[in-house]
Amino acid sequence: MKKTIVLIYGGKSAEHDISILTAQSVMNAIDKEKFDVHPLYIGADGEWFKGEQIKGQIDDTTLLRSSIPIHNMIQALREVDGKVVDIVFPLLHGPNGEDGTIQGLLDVANIPYVGNGVLSSSVGMDKLVAKQLFTQRGLKQLPYVGFLHSEWLEYEDSVLHSIDKKLHFPMFVKPANLGSSLGISKVESTEELIEGIRQAFKYDRKVVVEQGVTxxxxxxxxxxxxxxxxxxxxxxxxxxxxxxxxxxxxxxxxxxxxxxxxxxxxxxxxxxxxxxxxxxxxxxxxxxxxxxxxxxxxxxxxxxxxxxxxxxxxxxxxxxxxxxxxxxxxxxxxxxxxxxxxxxxxxxxxxxxx
Ligand SMILES: Nc1ncnc2c1ncn2[C@@H]1O[C@H](COP(=O)(O)OP(=O)(O)O)[C@@H](O)[C@H]1O
Ligand SMILES: [Mg+2]
Known part of the structure; x- marks a missing residue:
């Protein structure tokens, strides 16, 4: 029996455009003898749109033109064209998609989906939490120091001191969450380090400074x-x-x-x-x-x-x-x-x- 599948793509993330490319690629490759394929597009502003069933090869313009705005998200995930959805495939990268939020919505609605659940998605998106779990599993990692914005604001000197004790230049400064390289910098001096940390805090309340290596x-x-x-x-x-x-x-x-x-x-x-x-x-x-x-x-x-x-x-x-x-x-x-x-x-x- 043919399965009904909903592909979610786009999303409120810096990786919105790459997600569209992924969706096109999957829509063209997926076996349409086995799957009825329905697109669900999330705009960069977070609005949801439902497209027509994908039957042949597509390009992005047909994808977006055929979409209509939807307001009942759960309903759109549960049922399409009068058929119960067998599984949802979230083809989303970055925040609001790869971080467990969509997965949580699908869990609450009791809808099957492809890939990682809430916990692993959010762990994967948080570099500091991921590092802590890797350490516990005995996986070798580069030395790092992680801290919150509030700690930075209050104890800048001692944070810099602990970085200095543990790491040497060059270092990489990263917002803990994101995953699209936004806000990441390679720094070669204390001045650059401080500037890099300030930049990274524009993107997150948590920052990781890591030993740079070749x-x-x-x-x-x-x-x-x-x-x-x-x-x-x-x-x-x-x-x-x-x-x-x-x-x-x-x-x-x-x-x-x-x-x-x-x-x-x-x-x-x-x-x-x-x-x-x-x-x-x-x-x-x-x-x-x-x-x-x-x-x-x-x-x-x-x-x-x-x-x-x-x-x-x-x-x-x-x-x-x-x-x-x-x-x-x-x-x-x-x-x-x-x-x-x-x-x-x-x-x-x-x-x-x-
Ligand atoms: N500690 C490091 N030493 C050397 N290069 C690094 C280091 N950390 C990151 N990079 C470079 O920056 C890129 C992006 O960093 P990464 O941690 O993978 O973030 P993202 O989640 O954005 O992919 C890496 O692919 C690598 O090229
Ligand atoms: Mg990477």
Whole structure:
């Protein structure tokens, strides 16, 4: 039987436009013999729009033109064209989508969805909480100092002192939440550090200052719920010093090397660390785990992405293609994992035994 699926994309986030590209890519690749595909677009201002069922190949203009504003969000997620929705696929990146908020709405409404739940989504979005959980799991990370805006305002000197004790230049200053490189800076001096911290606090109430390293950037894909599968690692071969917001979304700034040209042993360690990171954050469905590999061969986990870039040409789908799981099969696998996870949840009791 054909399944009814709602694809949510766009969203109130700096990654709104990349989400539209992802949605186009998924809408074109998804097997329409198996799925009735319905788009649900969230504008950059947060307004929701419902589109017509996707039947053939699409481009972004048809997508947006066919959409009509909707006011009953829960209803739009539950039922389309008189049919019960089997599963929702949130193709959203960044705040208001990758951070657990949409997932919470779907949980409350008891609607199955693809990918990570509330907890892992919000952990993945919060670099400081993620680091604390990775530490607890024994995963090697770069040294860091994290603090709140209120602590910075009140104890600037002692915060600077603890940074100075633990780290040396260059350092990376990051807003704890966001994930689009916005507000991130590489700093080389105390003046730059202070300025970087001030900038980062424009984007969040929590900031992480991290040891800067010269490193290759290697990524591993993970899928599964309880039983996990990992990909061979791939490398983001950098043409720039680091990926700030502009560099990240410009073509030609990076090329992907899949599989990465690294030692077999390093591959093994990263694949294992990727599953540990998945478990540390209690992930479901999928994760892309990102690593730094320094010149001396040290491997550090940098972060996990609970809704990684997902166009046909993004790292995560290409990592799976390299494992002989084609893009449309990957989409189907993730849908099935989402349904499996939903059914597991249904069997969990929320009440005291009578
Ligand atoms: N400690 C670090 N040392 C060297 N480069 C870093 C460091 N932290 C971040 N970077 C660079 O900045 C980029 C963005 O940082 P990241 O923590 O991955 O944030 P985002 O969530 O925006 O992807 C990384 O891909 C890397 O190029
Ligand atoms: Mg990153």
């Amino acid at each position: 490193a290759r950037e290697i990524e591993v894909g993970v899928i599964g719920n309880d039983e996990l599968q990992t990909t061979e690692p791939g490398e983001v071969v950098k043409q720039v010093d680091f990926y700030d917001y502009e560099a990240k979304y410009q073509e030609g700034n990076a090329s992907l090397q899949i599989p990465a040209h690294i030692d077999e042993e390093q591959k093994k360690v990263m694949r294992h660390m990727a599953t540990q990171a998945f478990k540390a954050a209690d992930c479901a469905g999928l994760v892309r785990a990102d690593f730094f590999l320094t010149e001396d061969g040290s491997i550090y986990i940098n972060e996990i992405n609970t809704m990684p870039g997902f166009t046909k040409f993004s790292m995560f789908p290409l990592l799976w293609a390299n494992m002989n799981l084609a893009y449309s099969e990957l989409i189907e696998t993730l849908i099935n994992l989402g349904i499996e996870r939903f059914e597991q949840r249904q069997s969990i009791s929320f009440q005291k035994d009578s």
